Amino acid sequence: MSRFRTAAHLVSWSGFCPLMKQSAGKLIGRNARTKGNRYIGAVLGESSTAAGHTKTRLGARYRCLAKRRGKPKAQVATGNTHLKIIHSLLSNPGMRYEDLGPDYYETRMHHPRQVRNHVKSLERLGYTVTLDATHPTEEEVA
Template sequence: MTPPSSSSTAANTEQITVLDTRIEELVAPFCHQVEQLAEIPGIASIGAAELIAEIGVDMTRFPTAAHLVSWAKFAPAVHESAGTKKQKKRPKGNPWLAATLGNAAGAQTRARTFLGARYRRIARRRGKGKAMVAVGNSILTIAWHLLSDPDSRFHDLGADYYETRINAERRARNLASALQAVTGQKIIIQGGKAIIVEPEAA
């Protein structure tokens, strides 16, 4: 294979410089939104610009984050027949948006972040493909919230979120159910505390 000549390399470099400059000009009016989105793990400034190019910055077009996720075709596709739910093949959406989300999700496979923990948790149970879609779903949800509120900033829940909060809450509910079965009293978990609900007077 013939290596590229120095003239073609210089021409390519010049073209890349021109394109980079043009992209910076187009993104400049949205520098605040780029800063917001760039804080999402795996996105950075380039990914933020790509997200803005594909979904825009006006989230009033999407009443909720779920609407954005559905529009992007990153919602789980479920078919229900005769009371039985079956996973359907996810329909194809915007390929450029999918590539940006896929790259961001791929960067989280080993990361010590909430998104990284989410990827590994789902990959163990349902496979890498579904884990990638789930993380892409989460990134779009985060992006919707950030773009909906100019004052909001990204805050990572942490890699131990599932262990310290979700699993702890699940164990608490299980223990409350067991205690309820033994005592006959109605027990609920509220604010991390077990509360005995007194029966209403007849």
């Protein structure tokens, strides 16, 4: 891995980074990958799809992105994350990979903001909302 100084260099070399071809705010042509190692692309695409069926952080990332953005973009984003993990592990021989779990993204969400947004959405629909917390919030615990 000494050939690639950073994980971003590896991702760029493999051609598995997101593309956006635009000029002056206008999209130009298709956003398809044209360069890069096609064998790595094939393996990363397959492993990303397979990761979507697992209960891991990468699986949660794939499912969330596939639902919002579509499967091809989810494959690229998850493959990008795969490459970053691979670069980190191969660059540091003593490092071990420890999965952060399928609930990694839910635990990082800003709870008060989510509550506020849901309350506003319900009020826009004509409901009166009364909140009763079943679990103490971080402010109440402190």
